[in-house]
Amino acid sequence: MTSIDVRNLTKEYGTRRAVDDLTFTVRPGRVTGFLGPNGAGKSTTMRLVLGLDRPASGAATVGGRPYTALTEPLRHVGALLDADAAHGSRTARDHLRVLAASNRLPASRVDEVLEETGIAPVARRRVRTYSLGMRQRLGIAAALLGDPEVVMLDEPSNGLDPEGIIWIRGLLRRLAAEGRTVLVSSHLMNETASFADHLVVLGRGRLLADLPMREFIDARVQPRVRVRTSDATGLKAALAGHGHQAEQHEDGSWTVRHARVEDIGRALSGAGVPILELAASEATLEQAYLDLTATETEFAAPHREV
Ligand SMILES: Nc1ncnc2c1ncn2[C@@H]1O[C@H](COP(=O)(O)OP(=O)(O)OP(=O)(O)O)[C@@H](O)[C@H]1O
DSSP states (O other), X not given: OOOEEEEEEEEEETTEEEEEEEEEEEOTTEEEEEEOSTTSSHHHHHHHHTTSSOOSEEEEEETTBOGGGOSSGGGTEEEEOOTTOSOTTSBHHHHHHHHHHHTTOOTHHHHHHHHHTTOGGGTTSBGGGOOHHHHHHHHHHHHHTTOOSEEEEXXXXXXXXXXXXXXXXXXXXXXHHTTOXXXXXXXXXXXXXXXXXXXXXXXXXXXXXXXXXXXXHHHHSOXXXXXXXXXXXXXXXHHHHTTOOEEEOTTSOEEEETOOXXXXXXXXXXXXXXXXXXXXXXXXXXXXXXXXXXXXXXXXXXXXOO
């Protein structure tokens, strides 16, 4: 099985440190979401893994070897970094055929990945006539061409329509279930939550988190319970008796922080407080991510008083 290993990786552009002493491993059999604010160093790290840039120090390897040492690399690593990688005057089919030939892959793979990514019907059109979503699908087709053990995709959902977003989710899950190593960067937290098992989070070139997604969320977002009742006084008294405080919202519902739905349900029913609604507020990846990266964002809209 093939992992991506990043060890003490540092990359500088002039005086700017894009990647700063970064160490992590992307393991097979799961989808690893690669997160971080704009400019955090995700694309630079991927470029370093692919040998497209040279690090100032440290190393990135695939299956223990630098990418540049792989013969016929498409058979080992498939990557989508830039939806505009294909030459606009070529057809999608020709673009993939050239890639296949350069890695001694059978031409039959071209038709397979065209089918798989849904662009077979437009495969004979020039790439310059493609929409962003179609170019993105072509980039994914190129990444899958060599049936690689390692797949690295930089914002693959970019430009995809809703059907495409559901498709890519399924594709990523399948690639991981087949035992491949899958690293996917994204700014879409709901999307990432739908396909990732594990997260690597960067901020200003440094590693902020490397852990299973569930642990990441649970460690940063406290559980909350949402409740509605026709007896506000009874609710407050019953909760206070169990050491809880409730906040009321405009719609009349209440939120109880740091609480589990079982405990609140028992406390209220024990006190005879009528319960009209009782639900655990699901902690989201977005909440956890924003909590972690609040101080790590290089480019943020200025906060305006309203
Ligand atoms: N070719 C380059 N020349 C100079 N600076 C660069 C170059 N490529 C990246 N950088 C800088 O390196 C830092 C990391 O950029 P990178 O594109 O890796 O971040 P990212 O996490 O992929 O961001 P985004 O989410 O916006 O795509 C940024 O400060 C960026 O300006």
